[in-house]
Amino acid sequence: MSSLEATLAAHPFLAGLSPQHLRLLEACATLVSIPAGQTIFAEGEEARQLYLLRSGRVALSIHRPRRGQRTVYTLGEGEVLGMGWLDLPQHWFFDGRTLELTRAIALDVACLAQLVQAHPDLGYELLQRLVRVQMSKIRLLKLQLVDFYGN
């Protein structure tokens, strides 16, 4: 197993994926290290990467004219940042900025889209995981709307 394949296997999003699938994914994956305070993407930009965060933290924020940035969510180790490979091109809905040095696996979504077309079984595995992640995020965001800490 290559070191990249081992890194892919170690990420919670890909846990349990077969060695064949991991080897296929390796072709679309790059390890990235992003310094603290760097804007990774801006709202409206094309989302060309799906990030599997290995360490560090990323803030998702919305820019409000005359009122500045407002962070609405932060992601950390083990989480997934991005919308996937369906219905390309996708565009970022938020601004994304690292709060600390962040290491991630960047998966090229165009490459992923081709890969899952050619290997539907891998596509199904990844889609199941992505749906689970998105469902969990929707639940968390709903809780944020109900004034969780007010009496």
Added chain:
Amino acid sequence: MATETMLTPTAGLRPHTSPMVPRPFQVVHYRRELRDTFTLTLEPRDGSTTFSFQPGQFNMLYQLGAGEVPISISGDPANQRQVIHTIRAVGNVTCLLQRLRPGDAIGLRGPLGTPWPLAELAGRDLIILTGGLGLAPLRPVIYYVLSHRPEFGAVEIIYGARSPQDILYRRELERWRGRFDLRVHITVDSAGPQWHGNVGVVTNLIGRTRVDPLHAAALLCGPGVMMRFSVQELLKLGLSPRDIYVSLERNMQCGLGLCGHCQLGPFFVCKDGPVFSYDRIGAWFEKREV
């Protein structure tokens, strides 16, 4: 012939006084914590020199001529000279309490209610999970744990607030976060760019704790909705319902289990609680129409 009910004074009350009669105390320090939240430090004015309580207990604070409110004790249990309460000004009595300043008089009944079972939790990992003003009733737990640190395994504090401006006891949280024997996770619902911490709800941070679920206990205090969803996450993490403790808030008036205002199913929250293990209270916890 009318029968007379004998009231048994709760620990901490002087035996010759009725538990319904407030003891005179005096405000010795006032501190504004947040826009609507303040802390009163009280000392007895009836000649007694000590006041002992266990983390999790509460007092009925009597604003002279206005009424009583149940307020958790939020000071250090090792400090038997002073009683500390952090209060949010939300109603008539608490708004009047907010006007008190050093030297003013106040009535106090207590300590009342059941404490967190800290002695039983020795040897366990602890998750102390709270949001908003819920940190106040858990602060005595944190003081206790820090002064008995070798008795516990990993200790994780998870705290959530609406915004960075709403973080209670901010300086203390920062100090605790600087310790090597404690992990402190803070999150807010939304924040400006100057905030470099977490944004999201506390339930999102439960999975980041490094406790052994088989040997861990969780202590929760905060709004009901926060505790309800946090309990679900803790159960998912593998904690047993008997190892999850919640501190409940109800309409407590007598504080002695006599008036029935705080009844929750078979329990009186003021007397049987406010601290309950989830295996006892789960069936009634956040139940609608109860």
